[in-house]
Amino acid sequence: MGKHHLGEFEEVVMLTVAILTNDAYGFSIIEEMEKRLNRKVSIGALQTVLRRLEKKGYLNSELGESTSVRGGKRKRFFTLTSSGKKVLEETKEQRMGLWSAVPEFVFGK
Amino acid sequence: MSSPPKYILKFFHWFCDPDYVEDIEGDLLERFEKRKENGESARWLYMIDVLKLFRPGIIRSFEGPKNLNTYGMFRNYLKTSIRNLRKNVLFSTINTVGLAIGMSVGILMILLISELKSYDQFHEKKNKIYRVTTDSKIRDSERHLTSASYFVGDQIKEQVPGVEQVLIMRPGMSADLVTKTGVVSLSGYYTTPSFFDVFSFELLKGNPQTALSDPNNVVLTETVAKKLFGDEDPIGKTLDLESTGGWQKRSINGLITGVVEDPPINSHIQFESLISFSTYDIPAIGHGWKSDYKVRPIDYQQNFVYLVLGDQTRKEEVESVISEIMAEYNSTAKEPITHLLQPLDEFVTSDSYVNRTGPMFSEQRIHVMVGLTIIVLLSACFNYTNLSLARSLRRSKEVGIRKVAGATHSQLFSQFIIEAILLSLMALVVGLGLFFFIKPGFLSLPNPSAQGHQMFTLNIRSVHLLSFVAFAIGLGTLAGLSPALFLSRLTAKIIFYDASKIKLFTGVSFRRLLTIFQFALSIGLIMCALFVHKQYQFALNYDHGYTTENIVNIKIKGDNVDLLENAYANMPEVIATSKSSMILGVGSAQLGLVTSEDKNVRTMLLQNYVDEKYFEMHDFKIIAGTGFVGSAKENAPKQIVVNEALVKALDLGTNEEAIGKIVLYRGRTRVQIVGVIKDFVNIALNVNDQDAYVFVQPTRKEQFMTLGVKIKNDQLIKTIKKLAETYGEIDPNHPFEAEFYNDQIATIYQPQKTTYTITAFLAFLAISISTLGLLGMAVFTTESRMKEISIRKVLGASMKNLSLLLSRSFLVMIIVAGLIAIPVTRYIVDDLLLNDFLYRAKISALDMLSGLLIVLLIGVMTIGWQIREATIQNPADLLRDE
Numbered sequence: 001m002g003k004h005h006l007g008e009f010e011e012v013v014m015l016t017v018a019i020l021t022n023d024a025y026g027f028s029i030i031e032e033m034e035k036r037l038n039r040k041v042s043i044g045a046l047q048t049v050l051r052r053l054e055k056k057g058y059l060n061s062e063l064g065e066s067t068s069v070r071g072g073k074r075k076r077f078f079t080l081t082s083s084g085k086k087v088l089e090e091t092k093e094q095r096m097g098l099w100s101a102v103p104e105f106v107f108g109k
Numbered sequence: 110m111s112s113p114p115k116y117i118l119k120f121f122h123w124f125c126d127p128d129y130v131e132d133i134e135g136d137l138l139e140r141f142e143k144r145k146e147n148g149e150s151a152r153w154l155y156m157i158d159v160l161k162l163f164r165p166g167i168i169r170s171f172e173g174p175k176n177l178n179t180y181g182m183f184r185n186y187l188k189t190s191i192r193n194l195r196k197n198v199l200f201s202t203i204n205t206v207g208l209a210i211g212m213s214v215g216i217l218m219i220l221l222i223s224e225l226k227s228y229d230q231f232h233e234k235k236n237k238i239y240r241v242t243t244d245s246k247i248r249d250s251e252r253h254l255t256s257a258s259y260f261v262g263d264q265i266k267e268q269v270p271g272v273e274q275v276l277i278m279r280p281g282m283s284a285d286l287v288t289k290t291g292v293v294s295l296s297g298y299y300t301t302p303s304f305f306d307v308f309s310f311e312l313l314k315g316n317p318q319t320a321l322s323d324p325n326n327v328v329l330t331e332t333v334a335k336k337l338f339g340d341e342d343p344i345g346k347t348l349d350l351e352s353t354g355g356w357q358k359r360s361i362n363g364l365i366t367g368v369v370e371d372p373p374i375n376s377h378i379q380f381e382s383l384i385s386f387s388t389y390d391i392p393a394i395g396h397g398w399k400s401d402y403k404v405r406p407i408d409y410q411q412n413f414v415y416l417v418l419g420d421q422t423r424k425e426e427v428e429s430v431i432s433e434i435m436a437e438y439n440s441t442a443k444e445p446i447t448h449l450l451q452p453l454d455e456f457v458t459s460d461s462y463v464n465r466t467g468p469m470f471s472e473q474r475i476h477v478m479v480g481l482t483i484i485v486l487l488s489a490c491f492n493y494t495n496l497s498l499a500r501s502l503r504r505s506k507e508v509g510i511r512k513v514a515g516a517t518h519s520q521l522f523s524q525f526i527i528e529a530i531l532l533s534l535m536a537l538v539v540g541l542g543l544f545f546f547i548k549p550g551f552l553s554l555p556n557p558s559a560q561g562h563q564m565f566t567l568n569i570r571s572v573h574l575l576s577f578v579a580f581a582i583g584l585g586t587l588a589g590l591s592p593a594l595f596l597s598r599l600t601a602k603i604i605f606y607d608a609s610k611i612k613l614f615t616g617v618s619f620r621r622l623l624t625i626f627q628f629a630l631s632i633g634l635i636m637c638a639l640f641v642h643k644q645y646q647f648a649l650n651y652d653h654g655y656t657t658e659n660i661v662n663i664k665i666k667g668d669n670v671d672l673l674e675n676a677y678a679n680m681p682e683v684i685a686t687s688k689s690s691m692i693l694g695v696g697s698a699q700l701g702l703v704t705s706e707d708k709n710v711r712t713m714l715l716q717n718y719v720d721e722k723y724f725e726m727h728d729f730k731i732i733a734g735t736g737f738v739g740s741a742k743e744n745a746p747k748q749i750v751v752n753e754a755l756v757k758a759l760d761l762g763t764n765e766e767a768i769g770k771i772v773l774y775r776g777r778t779r780v781q782i783v784g785v786i787k788d789f790v791n792i793a794l795n796v797n798d799q800d801a802y803v804f805v806q807p808t809r810k811e812q813f814m815t816l817g818v819k820i821k822n823d824q825l826i827k828t829i830k831k832l833a834e835t836y837g838e839i840d841p842n843h844p845f846e847a848e849f850y851n852d853q854i855a856t857i858y859q860p861q862k863t864t865y866t867i868t869a870f871l872a873f874l875a876i877s878i879s880t881l882g883l884l885g886m887a888v889f890t891t892e893s894r895m896k897e898i899s900i901r902k903v904l905g906a907s908m909k910n911l912s913l914l915l916s917r918s919f920l921v922m923i924i925v926a927g928l929i930a931i932p933v934t935r936y937i938v939d940d941l942l943l944n945d946f947l948y949r950a951k952i953s954a955l956d957m958l959s960g961l962l963i964v965l966l967i968g969v970m971t972i973g974w975q976i977r978e979a980t981i982q983n984p985a986d987l988l989r990d991e
Contacts, residue, residue, distance in 0.1 A: 074135065
C-alpha cells in the first residue's frame with residue numbers, strides 16, 4: 001500500500017482495459033469509456049495515460065495483426081499485468097474501506 | 110472530405126514518438142471514420158485530437174540518436190567550453206572583465222535610448238501632435254524657435270482645414286504661496302481650454318471640457334494640490350497668488366477647477382499648475398505685457414502652439430497654408446517669419462532651436478555617445494578575438510580530433526561561437542553589476558539642457574533583460590567570429606602532420622592594426638579629458654573684467670527691496686550692495702536696441718539695468734568718464750555706461766569723445782553716455798560674440814531682478830545664514846533664493862564638466878580594456894617563447910637584451926598609435942568639443958604628449974612585469990626535459 005497511487009483517470013482507464021479483456025486498444029477503450037461513463041475522452045489524454053501506466057508496469061502492450069481496416073495500421077492491444085491487477089484491487093479495497101467507514105446516516109438510510 | 114487533412118498528419122508524424130506512430134494513427138483514423146458516419150465534423154475534431162496529442166509523453170524525445178542529434182553535441186560543446194574557460198582562468202578573466210566593462214556601458218546606452226524613445230509616447234494622439242516652430246531672420250542670422258505667435262495659432266484655428274485642435278500655451282506663471290507648513294513655489298503655464306483635448310494628461314478631478322475656459326481658472330497637479338490643501342477636495346477653492354514670472358507681476362484670484370496627474374518623467378512639458386489663457390489677458394504690471402500680443406505676428410518668443418492634425422492631413426499642407434497666412438505680414442516686415450511644424454517625437458531630441466518648453470537630449474549627443482560606446486565595445490570584442498586567435502594553436506588538437514571523428518565545418522564553427530557567447534553571457538552578469546555601480550554617478554552628472562528635470566531613471570524592466578541577452582549574444586558572436594572561422598577551417602591533415610604550417614600569429618598585421626587602434630583610442634580619450642578639464646578650469650579662473658569674489662546674488666521678489674538693501678547695508682559683515690536686472694557672465698542676456706542721435710547708425714545690444722553702486726562693487730575698469738552720478742533724475746536724460754564695443758558699433762569716435770554724447774535707447778528714449786568700460790565677458794566665455802553692452806540707470810525699481818551683496822571673506826556660511834534670517838523678517842512671503850556669484854558662473858560651464866567626466870570615464874574604460882588585452886598578449890608571448898628565452902639566456906643574453914626583444918613590438922605599436930591619435934584628437938578637441946569657446950586655455954607640449962606617456966607607462970609596466978617573470982626563471986628548469 002501507500003506508494004503506488006492511482007489517479008482517477010488512470011483507474012478508469014485500467015478498469016476499462018480489464019473490461020475489454022482481449023480487445024483493449026486505443027479506440028475501443030475510448031468508445032467503451034465514452035459509452036459507460038458518458039464523458040468525452042481525447043486520444044491525447046488517453047494515450048499519455050496508457051504509456052505512463054505501461055512505464056509503471058501496470059499495463060502490457062502488444063501490436064496486433066495488420067488488417068485492411070484502419071488504413072492497414074496495426075492495433076496496440078493492452079492487457080493488465082499482475083502488478084496492475086494488484087494495484088487495482090488495492091485501490092478498490094481502499095475505496096471500500098472508506099465507504100464502510102462512512103456512518104449510515106450520512107446518506108440518510 | 111472523405112479523408113483527414115494531410116498536413117495535420119504530417120505534423121503528427123513529425124512530433125510523435127516513432128514507437129507510437131502506427132497504432133495511434135490507426136486509432137485516429139478509426140475515430141475519424143466513426144465520426145463521419147455519425148455526421149459529426151470529423152475533420153475538425155481530428156485536428157483537435159492531433160493537437161491534443163502534442164504533449165509530453167507522446168512527443169518524441171529530442172535526445173534520440175537518430176533525429177535532431179545536435180542536442181547532444183550542443184551539450185558537449187557547452188561542456189568543452191566550460192572546461193576550456195576554467196582551464197585558462199587568466200584568459201577567461203581578462204576576456205570576461207574586458208567584455209563586462211564594455212557591456213556595462215552598452216547596458217547604460219540601451220536603457221538611455223529606450224527611455225528617450227519613450228518620451229511623450231503616452232499621448233493618445235502622439236502621431237498627430239505637432240508643434241509650430243518659428244524661423245526668423247534678425248541681422249542676417251537665422252534663428253529657430255520652438256515658440257510661435259498667438260496670432261498664428263489663432264489664424265490656424267480659423268483658416269487651416271484639417272487641423273483638429275489648436276493649443277496655445279505660455280510659460281511665465283510663477284508664484285510663491287505661503288501655507289501653514291511653509292512656502293510652496295508654484296510654476297505653470299497659461300493655456301487655452303483645448304489642453305486636455307490635445308494631451309493625454311489625466312484630469313483626476315474636474316471637467317476637462319470646462320476646466321480652463323474662464324479667466325482665473327486654475328488646475329493643479331496632484332502633488333501641489335496635496336501640499337496646499339492636504340486631503341481636502343480642492344475643487345471650487347480659491348487660490349490668490351501673485352505671479353512674478355515673465356518679467357511682470359500680476360495678481361491672480363484663482364479658482365481651482367481641476368486636479369491633474371503629475372506629468373510623468375517622460376513628458377516634455379513639466380508643470381505644477383495650469384491657468385486658463387484668458388487670465389493672461391488681464392493687464393499686468395511690468396514690461397513685456399502688451400494688450401495687442403494676440404494679433405502681432407512678431408510676438409513669437411513666448412507662446413507655444415501645438416496642433417492636432419486630422420488623420421488625412423499632411424504636415425506640408427498645413428505648412429503651406431500657414432505661409433500663405435504669413436505672406437501678408439512678411440511682405441512688409443524687416444524680419445520675415447516662417448512657421449513650420451515639428452512632429453512630437455522630435456520635441457526632446459532636436460537641438461536646433463534656441464528656446465524650448467522642456468528638457469532636451471539632443472540627437473547629436475546620442476550619436477556621439479552611441480559612437481563612443483560602440484568603440485569601447487569593439488575594443489573589448491577585439492581583446493577576445495586577439496587572444497583567442499593567438500591561442501588557437503592550443504585548441505588545434507581538439508579541432509583535429511573532432512574533424513577526424515566527423516565534425517563538419519559548421520559544427521566546429523558553432524562550437525567556437527557558442528564558447529564566445531557563453532563568455533559574453535558571463536560578462537553580461539558582471540557587466541550588470543558594474544552598471545549598477547556607475548548608474549548613480551551617471552544620473553548625478555549635471556545635464557543643463559534638461560532644465561532641472563531629472564530626465565532618466567535608468568531602471569531595468571523585464572523587457573530590457575531580453576534585449577540585454579540579445580545584446581550579449583550579438584556581442585559574443587561578433588567577438589568569436591574570427592577565431593571560429595579560423596579554427597573551423599583547419600584541416601585534420603595540417604594539424605597532425607604539418608603542425609608547423611599553422612601560423613602561430615595568424616593575421617599578424619590585421620591584429621597589429623587592431624591593437625594600434627585600441628591604444629590610439631586610449632591615448633585620444635585621455636587627451637580629450639585633459640583638454641576639456643583644462644578649458645573648464647581656465648573658464649572658471651578667467652578674468653571676466655569684473656570681480657565676483659564673495660558676492661551673493663539674491664533674487665528680488667517682493668516690494669521690500671529698499672528695506673532689505675538698507676538692512677543688509679547696515680550689517681557689519683556686508684561690504685557693499687547693488688541691484689541689477691541681469692547677472693553678467695552666467696549665460697543669459699537681454700536684448701536691446703540703440704540708435705545714434707542722428708538715427709543713422711543702429712545696433713542691437715545687450716542691456717542691463719543697474720544702480721549707481723554696481724560698478725564699484727564689481728570693480729569694473731572704467732576707462733573713460735565715470736559711473737552713474739547720483740540717482741536718476743526726472744526730465745534729464747538717463748545715464749548709461751557702455752562698453753568699448755558699443756562705442757565702435759555706433760561710430761562715436763574715441764572712448765573719451767563718446768562721453769557726454771546722447772543716443773536713442775529703444776529708438777525713442779534719449780540717454781547720455783557717462784562712462785566707457787573696457788570690454789568684458791558679458792554672456793559667457795563660450796558665446797562666440799563680443800557684443801555691444803549698455804548699462805542703463807532705470808527709473809522704475811521693478812526692473813531690478815537681483816540684489817548683489819558683497820560680504821567679508823570670513824565666516825561666509827554664517828553670514829549667508831544671517832542674510833537669510835534678515836530676508837525672512839522683512840519678506841516672509843517669499844523664499845530666500847541666493848547663490849554665490851562664482852557658483853553661478855561655474856554652473857554654466859557644467860556641460861564642459863560633464864563632457865570631461867564622461868570622456869575621463871570612457872578613457873578609463875578604454876585604458877582598462879587595452880591594458881587587459883596587452884597583459885593577455887604579453888603573457889601569451891612570453892609563455893610561448895619561454896624556451897627561446899631560456900636558450901638565449903644560456904647563450905649569454907642580458908636582461909636588457911631580452912627585455913628589448915620582448916617589448917619592442919608592443920612599444921612600437923604604442924608609439925604608432927600615439928602618432929595617429931595626437932593630431933586627430935587635437936582636431937576633434939579644437940574644432941568640435943571646444944568650438945564654442947572664444948578664449949582657449951593654452952596647451953603645452955607636455956599636455957599633447959600626456960595620453961601617449963600615460964599609455965606608454967602602463968604598457969611598460971604591464972609588459973615589464975611579464976618579462977621579469979620570464980627572465981628570472983632558471984633556464985635549466987625549462988630546458989631539462991628535452
